[in-house]
Amino acid sequence: MTDEIRNLAKLDRLIHEPSRLAIMAVLSACENADFTYLLQATGLSKGNLSAHLSKLEAGGYIQITKKFKGKYPSTVSALTPAGRRAFEAYRKQYMAFVLGLAKDE
């Protein structure tokens, strides 16, 4: 069991938070997505989503582009190559942890 706990501690904290994990999962499945899509896909509030996007951007996992579509501002987010690698690594680690738990049972 200690091995599993050690592995759990190794999980990327920036991604492991559920809201950020949801954002990373959505962005991993596409080239980019706008703020409106992320809002409806993750179910987060505007303020929450904005705060988590900023944290992921500061961590170098996503790139945020702000532009105008006619009169309206549009915020588009995309995973950076480092973000894509980090998310894949997280998924592998997490799966290994879950499989480890299942073995113990």
Next chain:
Amino acid sequence: MISQLNVEELIQKTRRYEYLDGLRDLQLAVLFGFSGLCVWLGFQPFWFRLIGNMTKMFGRWAAWLGMLPLVLMLLAVWGMTRLMDYLRSHWLWRKTGMVRARSWVVPRHITLISAGILLGGIAFGFVLRRLGWIANEGILNMLWTATGWSFGYTLVAMGRNLGLRRYLWFGVLGAVLSTAMLFLPLSFALFALAFGLLWFCLLVISGLITWRKAALNVKRGA
């Protein structure tokens, strides 16, 4: 916030989003339809005569007009992409948000298998010719049939991967009909036209059914 975070479901939902309005099917239909038409036109005597006469009248550069169908095909696909973007940003996805899909929809091994099917199909054509089951032109026609198998397989794999059942049906149907066409006494040009029209019709049906559902959903939501 979603109460039980299901990462796989979120990934699946986002990947599927691109295909839920049928516009991608319609774009592919345009591509197939135009490809068949271009190849057919390229083998027509009247087309050769037209290019020949134009070359006589306007000089050698007019021979480049022979590329016109290809340019028109590219323009049609580009136009369809612009139309898709417009419809999605102004109507379909206005409330649900914009997503740009990844270029590799299916895992790499599916693409490799698909390429293998295409090459295997062409090799199979040579075997059939050796056995005397098809004429010389049949080998060329096998190019299209193998393309049908390869594309059909990709659709089926996409359908399974994204959980979209329509692609399973249309993929299988397209591959079977592409095979059946091999036994029709068609010249290479006519085969290309028939093949293009076959996939055009299948993809238009698939696209329009899906488009109708998506449009109704948007209307209900408005």
